[in-house]
Amino acid sequence: MQRGDGPQKAIDVHISIVGAGHVGKWLFENLATKYDPGKTGVRIHVDRIVAKDPKKQRQGFGEGILSFDLEDAFKGPKTKIVVEAISDLKASRDIACKAMESGKHWVTSSKTMALYPREIVGAAIANRRNVGYMASxxxxxxxxxxxxxxxxxxxxxxxxxNTTSHFILKRMLLGETYEAALREAQGAGLAEPNPDFDVKGRDGAHKISIVAQRAWNTAVTHEQVCTEPIDTITPVDIQLADALMFRDERGKKHPHVIMPLQVAQMQSGKLALGCFPALVPGNHALTTIGERENAVYIYHEGRKEPVEVRGPGAGEPTADAMISDIVEIAKKDAAGIADPPTLSRRVEVLEPGEMESEFYIRLYTQNVPGAMHKISGVLAKHAINMQMFYQPLLTKRGVRSPIAIIVDKEKGRVVQGALREIEELGYAEDILLLRLFH
Ligand SMILES: NC(=O)c1ccc[n+]([C@@H]2O[C@H](COP(=O)([O-])OP(=O)(O)OC[C@H]3O[C@@H](n4cnc5c(N)ncnc54)[C@H](OP(=O)(O)O)[C@@H]3O)[C@@H](O)[C@H]2O)c1
Known part of the structure; x- marks a missing residue:
């Protein structure tokens, strides 16, 4: 404020909310109980809340505000922003486009941008509207x-x-099986009855594609993410990773921890996108993330140490991010600023099989003469170099036992090809391939 200016006038903004599930309710409640317009300078008025199923019992949304007709979200003459929190991403895209064509801005908690970035950006630019999806x-x-x-x-x-996968792997670190850890996550409300969207990596793939859009201003989608599940990991892998020591620059030894990572990285001018479980050295900050926390490390030019962002992931704080978006867009609207994302940069995305990493290979082999010779022979044929070979148990002839192998940085498709050949030879079975992240 310049000297002589009077106090700034508060902005009034009217919104409609589509979705009266968890997020819709948190948003409505936080606006009513926690939100401080005196701090932000924006008074937020909720015109309508639209849900789908009129037969559902609902509480906490005052009289006359709830509607089951989607059209009501766009009708209010004063409504400036359509705020949407539904789980149907195609419907979310349609709501976004209709809102913007009707002259409204759009805020969402849904991961719609992971599927439809071009449609959303196109509608925002064509209609000179603002969009907010920080909560996604x-x-x-x-x-x-x-x-x-x-x-x-x-x-x-x-x-x-992805909090579900992280919680499960954290519990496996404490000695639980995958199945027991999943049941616990379900009991704690962190995993759906059908957990596939989380544990197969699809949720994380959606999220890292949206992160990459923001980091490189490019319209990548979830389909371009190398996506691998966590439900193939066994307690044996947790123990093997723990036994594989990594020596830091001070000579101190650290075990590895298996973590469900989302990674977006420039590799030789191309963008590598991944959502996969990986072995992380025990001294990396990633390993300190709490079991219900989300955290991201951003490495940028001119700085060795990453920027760290961490805090509560899913749940009620989602509404806080939505309110921040509403406030920012209300201020831009009042100032007549249209600032839609462009995602206009062309960045080539690596095919999943082309992504390079060091790899952890776990396989089971019968202890018979020549087995390891055959396995290492196939790796050598594909020019894959072994950094480490580890068999944790003394094993008598003919007994099946697990082996861990760490190989040098290589393209995923090359290592997968070699492992197929090893399996066909009949000397190894139950093969698991994971990446290392350093
Ligand atoms: N829950 C979280 O912690 C969290 C965190 C971040 C992001 N998100 C994302 O936020 C979105 C909402 O999550 P949620 O947990 O609130 O889901 P939810 O509890 O299942 O609620 C979804 C709501 O959307 C309504 N709905 C669905 N399709 C609709 C349509 N076509 N038109 C109008 N309303 C429709 C449903 O109506 P009825 O009630 O009538 O069925 C319900 O009220 C999802 O995309 C989710 O991925 C969730």
Whole structure:
């Protein structure tokens, strides 16, 4: 404020909310109980809340505000922003486009941008509208905002953005089986009855594609992400990773921890996108992430240490990110600013099989003469170099036992090809391939 200016006038903004599930309710409640317009300078008025099923019992949304007709979200003459929190991403895209064609801005908690970035950006630019989707990744951490505010070229973004998978692997570190850890996650409300969307990596793939859009201003989608599940990991892998020591620059030894990572990284001018479980050295900050936390590390030009963003992921803080978006868009609207994302940069994305990493191979082999010779022979034929070979148990002839092998940086498709050949030879079975992240 300049000297002589009077106090700034508060902005009034009217919104409609589509979706009266968890997020819709948190949003409505936080606006009513926690939100402080005196701090932000924006008074937020909720015109309508639209849900789908009129037969559902609902409480806490005052009289006359709830509707089951989607049209009501767009009708209010004063409504400036359609705020949407539904799980149907195609319907979310249609709501976004209709809102913008009707002259409204759009805020969402859904991962719609992972599927339809071009349609959303096209509608925002054509209608000169603003969009906010900070809540779609990392809940209350506001990681997308932090990425936007880095004015330098970004090299790598790595993090943990799927709470379900993280919780399960954390519990497996404590000695639980995958099945027991999943049941516990379901009991704690962190996993769906059908957990596939989370444990097969699809949720994380959606999130890292939205992160990459923001970091490189490019319209990538979830389909371009190398996506691998966590439900193939066994307690044996947790133990093997723990036994594989890594020596840091001070000579101190650290075990490895298996973590469900989301990674976006420039590799030789191309963008590598991944959502996969990986072995992380025990001294990496990633390993300190709490079991219900989300965290992201952003590595950019001119700085060795990453920028860290961490905090509560899913759950009620999601509403905080939505309110931040509403406030920002209300201010832009009042100032007549249309600032839609462009995602206009062309960046070539690596095919999943072309992504390079060091790899961990776990396989079971019968202890018979020549078995290891055959296995290492196939790896050598494919020019794959072994850094380490580890068999944890003394094993008598003919007994099946697990073996861990760490190989040098290589393309995923090359290592997968070699492993197929090893399996066909009949000397190894139950093969698992994981990446290392350093
Ligand atoms: N829950 C979280 O912690 C969290 C965190 C970040 C992001 N998100 C994302 O936020 C979105 C909402 O999550 P949620 O947990 O609130 O889901 P939810 O509890 O299942 O609620 C979804 C709501 O959307 C309504 N709905 C669905 N399709 C609709 C349509 N076509 N038109 C109008 N309303 C429709 C449903 O109506 P009825 O009630 O009538 O069925 C319900 O009220 C999802 O995309 C989710 O991925 C969730």
């Amino acid at each position: 990744v990392g809940g209350g951490t506001c990681v997308l905002d932090r990425i936007s505010k880095i004015p330098y070229a970004i090299n790598t973004v790595v993090g943990v953005l």
